[in-house]
Amino acid sequence: MITNVSLITVYCLDQDRARDFYVDILGFTPRTDITMGEGFRWVTVSHPSQPELELTLMTPGPPLDADAADFIRRQLEKGGMGGIGLSVDDCRKTYEELSAKGVTFLQEPSDRPYGVEAVMRDDSGNWLVLVEPREFTPESFA
Template sequence: MITNISLVTVYCLDQSAARDFYVGVLGFEARTDITMGEGFRWVTVAHPSQPELEVTLMTPGPPLDDAAAAFVRSQLEKGSMGGLGLAVDDCRKTHQELSARGVTFLQEPAERPYGVEAVMRDNSGNWLSLVERRPFTPEDPH
């Protein structure tokens, strides 16, 4: 029986720079950083309040074939890749704090039916959605 999600992958252009961003800017914890056969590097981070879920910071490469890896790399370079949804307790305050740390925001905090949302980029071009959730149902006015 599956009990939970324990690992998700976020593609990045530079694993060290991505790890430093997620740890130093976003407050995640460094978990694993090992090199396995043929120079394959396994790097993971996790948020301290959700230690059971690790994020693998993966450069485009095997198991992707060369064409797929090139496509993912090009999408990262264009800033067209989605990344993670991150829960925050105060979206406007988090936006201010991260902006002060130099984080690029694509969307300022805005009211949505499900809460307040802002969209930022990590240092590899992934979009990260910050959401301060509030209860809603699909029947609520939009």
């Protein structure tokens, strides 16, 4: 039986820079940083309030074939990769704090039927959505 989601891959262009962004800018905790085999590096971080869910910061490469790795690298370089959603208690305040740290935002905080949302980029071009959730119903979207 599946009990939870424990690992999500976030592709990056540079594992050191990605780890520093998630740890130093976003406040995640470093978890694993080991080299396995021929230069394959396993780097993970997690949020302090959700340690059971780790983000694997992985450069495009094996086990992907060369064409797939190149495609992901090109998507990262042009900012075309999806990302993750991050819950926040105050989206506008978090936006101000992260903007002051130099984070690039694609969308300032905006009211949505499900809460307040802002969209930012990590240092590899992945987009991350900050959401201050609120109760909603299907009618909220009408």
